[in-house]
Amino acid sequence: MTELSGEPPDLTGETPEAPEPTPEGTVPSVAARLAFYQRAGGVITPLLTALVAFLIGGLVVYATTGKNPVSTYKAIFKGSGLSWLSPVSVHWHTFYPNAVKWTGWNTGNLTALNLQQTLIVVTPLILTGLAVAFAFRCGLFNIGGNGQYTVGAITAVQFGVWFSGLPGPLHVIIAMAAATLAGAAWAGIAGLLKATTGAHEVITTIMLNWIALWIGSYLVGFNGPMQDKREISAPVTKSIAPSAHLHVFWGNPLLQGLHIGFFIALGALVVYWILLNRTTLGYEVRAVGFNAEAARYGGISVARNYFLAMAISGAFAGLAGAIDLLGWEFNLDLISVQTVQIGFIGIAVALLGRNSAIGIFFSALLFGALLNGTSSRNLDPSIFKPELAGNLTRIIQGLVVLFVGADLLILYLWQARKKVRLLQRKAEQA
Amino acid sequence: MVDEAPVLELRGITKRFPGVVANDHVDFDLRRGEVHALLGENGAGKSTLVNVLYGLYHPDEGSILVKGEPIRLHSPKDAIKHGIGMVHQHFMLIPVMTVAENIVLATEPTQGGVLLDYRAANKRVAELSSSFNFAIDPGARVESISVGQQQRVEILKALYRHADILILDEPTAVLTPQEARELFAILKTLTSQGMSVIFITHKLNEVLELADRITVLRRGNRIDTVDRQGATEQGLARMMVGRDVLLRVDKGAPSVAEPLLSIDDLHVIDERGLEAVRGVSFEVRSGEIVGLAGVDGNGQSELIDAISGLQRVSSGTVKLGGRDVTGVNPSSILDLGLGHIPEDRQLRGLVLEFSLAENLALHDFDKPPDSRWGWLFPRQLVRRARDLLKRYDVRGGGPQTRAAALSGGNQQKVVLAREIGRGPSVLIAAQPTRGLDVGAIEFVHRQLVEARDNGKAVLLVSLELDEILSLSDRVLVVYEGRIVAEHGPDVGEEQLGIEMTGGGREVAA
């Protein structure tokens, strides 16, 4: 601890002239800190972050249940179906040539099925990750992904039930557009409050989450207007019309195959990158995120950007809700309205992915695999109880966010590595 | 007196920061009852040296002796224990707390060891304050008293802790000439009672007025220590900078034409609901530099913000090139021909995490050729940046370099390149040289004069009277939101100082 409270580390690297220190009393915004964190260690730091989080998660497993964490993680990995991506399987306990077996890409086996399920979870995670990331780039912390997701899901169900006569693609597009707008409007409330009264978005988005939860509960359950009156014991909405279903392109549509929503999410990643880096809107958002005061002096309306960034954020999350509903859920039940977590995991996805499109893709893959691998369907209870594993996911998610926030810790590890190298070199010279 | 050991001695102090040696084997000694000035440019290592002395920095080499005894200072607590007190340039006062709370903090008198004894605290502070004729109300909130009084609270803080060595870091930077005079009188009283004072400054005239001895620092090295007798401004300046310096800016006579910026009976309410600008009217004409002199916080910031559309005008008009721009949004005002070098380049002038190319596009990114229909053309930004960086001699990076990686002087050049480079008709420069070294100051001044010679109307707002006097063709004095006087370029500093404080009226008592 005493080590860490010393001089701030040299961040200048190779610049010959010492840069001016940031003026006293100003602290870099979240976005600035993240930019700094991104420069600090390339792709190594998020890997390190995830690794440490999993390591501690493993310790928790061992300490509380006495089970071997490695076999637990192995079982989770197996359930995720990610091994399908590799055409060979490696058997460490035997020797070459028996150690490596060609398995190929069999689309019908259990692993393929697991991978389909994982990618179905990855899809909304990418989008809620983008929802958090886009706001982040504007210096805003959107913790309201959950509420925006719920609002999007509700809207998508309603539009999927209505217009049942429409041709398929049109129906899908209308339902998705409505859900996207609904998500944008819901997040826009927080943006508007931030822009006009300065109300902190963290608190407003959290409150909006709970409001969305109860409005959703009212609509879907408790004999509310959207509830299917034939289902009393387990409240649920009517199912959407088949014309609103997303096309399944891999696997059996009846067994929850992978739907084209996955490509929509991939497309959203591209849209995110272009929006930020190739449009004037993105330029403004980034300027406000890095230094709102300088942006204001440059003639950029900070309030407008707060509103827009939140609305666009919410649009991503609303779209996530729509894709889940139109892709595989088809109706919305009370339990999922009250227990949805996708929006929160989006925070970890965005932070671990360092708000970059590629990073978000990979961290969504990681968390999607973790979620699917720990689901009660995929995890063998004799190895590890799925309810425990689900909470283990939350712990890992919390640890990831914790460590990502502590850029300084990562930085010190990074610098320590440099120092060790330097010492080695000195020792060699001596 | 001569045989007596100095109350304080620094031997061979060296302090390194990554990439810089801030103090390189500096020797320094302080005699009982003297004012010893530490003179040097920004970045010469003065602040580092006194921070070492106050226990805030730990020297890499060298030793500190108080009354002949070597001591180690791990924290300000140790310094206080050895009778060292410090008045920081940015006051270490808590605005929302009372004077007494600020003074007794960390050594509070208590009732029964638990409750803070406010009555005893107020009484002791009142006694101490009146024994030096400070006339400060211990119960007043610090935010409600004047800057000069706040400085006295800082001095009281040191005296309350029985300091006999007092360090003042650039104490006159925030004061008017009159307030500075009062401070000097206080310091003379203190030294006559046996206090010793270290006085840090980069103002030559103050040194010659107040100091008994003068130590000059340059780039972390001690150049020399001289007695006041025999020292001259020119000689000290040469020691400070290492070469002869121009004390005045070279410029020809102005060729004034039509007014480009006209302010008429402007009123502005600030964020706290106070009227910060109260009926200001003036014009700035093509081809002249108008200097706005005043003590910080007399409505200058609000005035500039109102002109550039950043703050709502409650009544009155602003005309830019004959066109009424009152209530127009900031972006349009910039497009109508305003250039604005904001007060704090790191906070307001630049997005430090942006590349230089992106920073240079801060006003024009939303119109061709930088963008079209909302699409941004990054290559065009780089192309323009390459040209501007060359023209304004920005060193230390190219278009893709992050602004944060540049030195202060080069950062300011980037701001100048953006604001002057787009060819405005009116240029507002707020504190354009704050914290810059002499070379960069000269560059900025040359650019401002050049802009004026090119027929722009330049409004210069500065707290440095030297800067106002050496650049301006006309000088306006602002006090409490009003323009209280107007002068030609030859007005004396004394005169301005009086007017800046409300015509000699005693403000604080």
Place this chain on the structure above:
Amino acid sequence: MSVRAEQLQRAAWTRASAPQTIGLVGIALGFLALWLALPPFGVRTAPAPVAVGILAAAAGIWAISRGKVRVGGGAIVIGLVGIAGALLAMRASSSNLEGVFVWSALLAATLRFATPLTFAAIGGMFSERSGVVNIGLEGMMLMGAFFGAYGADQTGSWVGGIFIGMLSGALLALVHAIFTISLRADQIVTGTAINFLALGVTGYLYNQHYGNNGTPNNLPAIPDVNIKFLSHIPPHGLGNFLYNSIGQLNLMVWLSLLLLPVSYVVMFKTPVGLRIRSVGEHPRAADTLGISVYRTRYGAVILSGALAALGGVFLSIGFLNSFTENLTAGRGFIALAALIFGGWRPFGAFAAALLFGFSSALALRLPDLSASSSAAWPVLFQTLPYVLTLIAVAGVIGRSIPPAAIGRPYIKQ
């Protein structure tokens, strides 16, 4: 007196000027509009509440036209909500109304709901006054709730529950402190992580120890304080009211009330409080006088965790006598809003907590209002505390000024 001080005084006067006052009156009228339709008034026709509500909105519009946008907006919103609420109340039968608005029971429930908020808000005050934002209050409360129940279960005593619960909250707060103070991580991001961690850890341990059966029914509970003599106070109606409202409250409710003056004195009348505040306002100034910024902040943050956890302990073994996953349901955030709303002061935060507590108490009882038990709309009243919080942070009634250095990590030179 200096000119500036004079100006400030004048501004203080203008701030309390007519438009502001009228706006506040409008807000009061909005509440009155609703109240008219409730017992004991029980107005059953529309005109009176509607008229009062419209008056409230009119006052709001006038205030807005005079530049008091926030107060005016608040008056309009509350006026309209008042009308809507009054009309809704009229749809209910008056016997149902009287069943819901038993003021003594409502007062008791308000205090019960306000208690966890008060503990957490006071905890948050210590942390935030020292300059550390504590979004993690929610997680610290949740830790207290689980470990309070677990501790009571394991030690067989509610006292053990309280201590183990507080310890768990303090430990989680220590994590927050290490990351935000020593590692200078972003305080809000870390707070979010703290909440995730608490959710995961408590969920994990809950499933491991109690699984599907839930916490045992015989959890040792924190006792109620029965003040029997209150019911004997004449006249009979008053005595009954007193006994029914404050005569049977939980010990923790009284503790929270005791905490108010204690925390006030500590924060504003002792050297410790002065130092905490100085570190939150201007850490460098405190540092130059020899106050350890890190140590002070560590202490304040850890204390905040222990106090927030106490709120959680009350929830699990003082109120509900059980633990379920995510038991706190956002109460930590509401406490944070109460803290902000109350201007980072104990009694201000308590007043806000009472308001939120009242809305929760109301939301719980309002479903009884509707004539048919199957109507869905009373569920919507569950949003009331959250909507109120939203309105509060939007700063309808003046914005409070946070500690100057809040959210900024301190870097010792």
